[in-house]
Each structure stands twice: as structure tokens, then as C-alpha cells.
Amino acid sequence: MRMRHVLACSATAVATGLIAAVAAAPAQAAEYSSALKLKGVQYDAPGSDSNNCRTGNTKNEYLTIKNYSSSANVNLKGYVVKDATGNKFTFTANHTLQPGDYVKLRGGKGTDSDANNVVYRQNCNFMWNNDKDTIYFYKPSGSRADVHAYTKSGSDRDGNGYVGFHG
Template identity: 70%
Template sequence: MNIRPTLATASALSVSALAAVTLLGAAPAHATEYSSALKIRGVQYDAPGTDSNRCSGGNTTQEYVTLKNYSRTATINLKGYLVKDAAGNSFRFTASHSLQPGDYVKLRGGNGTDSDANNVVYRDNCNFMWNNSGDTIYVYKPSGPGSDSHKYTKSGNDRDGNGYISFHS
């Protein structure tokens, strides 16, 4: 949504108010803060070692996104939630996986055994999902609206160069 004040409106606004209106109109889509309790806690977008997406002996299981329930009271069932990247690669939680308040799950690449006790779900896909140079992570509720999204770049967000970026503490 672009907000373009008319000349009459602009003259009635202070310079700082006009700047605020201009900034609001120019806010990037990835800056949207959703009211959902399910948020992206962080992403290991660059798996340690040399990237190898082989199902046997590769390191795709070392790439993951962590989703956390930031609610203080509500349990969230992940069944039906969708996680996507900017290119449209996606994973939908098809089984029930309940996150108690404050709980988290690591959605890992590769193959493995999903475990509530170990807070892990595998995508059962040996291709890397998150681009090492930068990407956008989207999480959608089962009903379709956004739950959380974050855009990152290696140079802009990974200050220590370890391949992991935190979004919500």
C-alpha cells in the first residue's frame, strides 16, 4: 500500500510526521509482524562442511529451521502448517506435532525419524531448501494466513559467519 499525501495534506503534516507516513508506505513485505504465536526462531541455512545433498552421506540434515511456540498458554498443533522459501520449495506438516508453550521444533532436511521427544521433524527430501547467499522463509497457518516470515542475507544477517541466524529470542 502506497500512501501519497496530497499537497494540502502534506502542508498540514509536520516534516517528521510526513517522513513517518512515507516510511510506512515504503515498508518491505518481510517487515510484517504477524500476531501468531508460532514464529521462526532461527535458521541454519548453511550446513557445516561442504554442501552435499546426497541422501546417504550428505549433510542436508544439518540444515534446519527452528519454529517456536511463543505463547504462554496455548498449545499449537503443527498439522497443516506450511513452510516455504522464496523459490516456492515447501514442506507441509502432515502429521500432528504439538508444541506446548515455549516449545520448539527443528525442521531438518534429509531423512530421519520424526520425534516429539527430540523436537525434530524431517522433510524427507535430501535437497537443500535454504540458499546460502540469502533467502526468505515463510510460515503459513493451515487456514492460509501468514504466521511468520523473515528475509535474510549471508552478508547482512550472519555476523559471525557460522551459517546460523536467530530471529526471535
Template identity: 65%
Template sequence: MLKKMLIAVGLAVVTLAATATPAAATEYQSALKIRGIQYNAPGTDDNRCSGGNTSEEYLTIKNYSKTATINLRGYLVKDAAGNSFKFTADHYLQPNDYVRLRGGNGSDSDKNNVVYRDNCNFIWNNTGDSIYLYKPSGAGADSHSYKPSRDDADGNGYITFH
């Protein structure tokens, strides 16, 4: 009887742990991780390069290392449909620093922690999507899937992962 109770408790703990984590999250050995995503830009979606709100949609990538500086050159970000952005210029993240990868056009800035995709189309789906971050070698650095109904409790269009 005690053995059956212990097994039942163990299964309940495993089930609880499995449901507490988004199903498609993969934990890689990487200091660079997807911190969060503003998948739904405030206001009505408008992807005009002049006057639109594409730049209000962004992905936050953070260097969680306590000691290493990471150059983003060569890192690749993709969504489930294969839309992608590759960091082609040097952009250094100091330990615990972050960058916001924004849609639209603008001036990239280490000081202001921003890189623009130079593309005015929205990349992240408002209904849910998957995000993949790849190292320059092609190895996975981080990935997450989101669904607003599951992951955005306050409905503000922003989801935090790490």
C-alpha cells in the same frame, strides 16, 4: 529552529529504527514464529541421502505462547523459490517449545523436537533467501529474509530472528 531540530531528530530515529530491522521481516499476530535458521550446513554441501549433510540444514520454529499448545498439522513453510514443506502429521508444541525442521530423512520425534522434510535437497540458499510460515488457514504466521553478509556476523551459518 527548535522545530527543525526536533524534526531532524525524529527523522534520524525513524531511519535508525528502519535500518536496525531486516527489511523483509513482517510481524504477524501469531504465537508460532521462526526462531532461527541453519541455512548453511557445516562442511561441504552434499545432498546425498546416505552420507550427505542435508539434515544439518534446519529451520527452528518456536511456540512463543505462555499457555497454548499448537499442533503443527497443516502449517506450511516456503522459501522465495516456492520450495515448500507442509506438516501433514500431528506434532504438538507446548508453550515455549520448539521444533527443528531438518532436511534429509529421519524419524520425526516430539520428544527430540525434530521433524524431517524427507527430501535430501537443500532448501535454504547459502547466499540469502526468504522464509514464509503459513497457518493452516493460509494466513501468514511469520516471515523473514536473510543475507549472510548482513545477518550472520559470526559466519557460522546460523541466524536468529526471534
């Protein structure tokens, strides 16, 4: 009788663990189901922070988004980037990334360029916090394409203000 009780408890524990793993899998799978992923972020622009549009360094703060697909072209139009406090940027123009291609979403004002792989937020305020933040990346459908959190002390080992997420 005692042996069956132990087996029943073990079976229950295994089943509970299996249910927890299955329940966690869809959220994890959804996060990485997109061809587009966050490659890395220059969250702390080099130099003294200044969000002055003319002389500041917000253009040196950027998020790199890469197409990790081996065959699909992906248009960024409608994709949304947000931070933990709700600051957001929506890609409103067509900008197609071929397999292996990337774009740097920069702060500040400038001219978007497919040739130079750059899109500007047209906003001179910094988006990413210098100590910690979470970056959310959403598909045009509203489903999550990717998400990453960073901390200056835990994620930026060399202290250069850049954190890589996907190779």
C-alpha cells in the same frame, strides 16, 4: 493566508503519514499474530554441501519454529514453510508444541520425534540458499504466521551459517 497554507500542508502531511502508518499496521500485525514464530535457521549446513541422502549433510540444515505463547498449545499440522523460490514443506502429521517448546525442521530423511523436537522434510535437497533467502511460514488457514529474510553478508555476523530471528 500564508500561515494557513503552511498549517494545511502540515496537516495534510501528518494525515498522509498517519494513513500510511495505519495502512502498514495490519500487514505487520498479521505477520506476528501467531504464537508460532521462526526462531532461527541453520541455512548453511557445516561442511561441504552434499545432498546425497546416505552421506550428505542436509540433516544439518534446519529451521527452528518455536511456540512463543505463554499458555496455548499449538498443533503444527497444516502449517506450511516456503522459501523465496517456492520450495515448500507442509506439516502433515500432528505435532503439538506446548508453550515455550520448539521443533527443528531438518532436511534429509529421518524419523520424526516429539521427544527430540525434530521433524524431517524427507527430502535430501537443500531448501535454504547459502547466500540469501526469504522464509515464509503460513498457518493452516493460509494466513501468514511469520516471515524473515536473511543474507549471508548482512545477517550472519559470525559467519557460522546460522541466523536467529526471535530470541
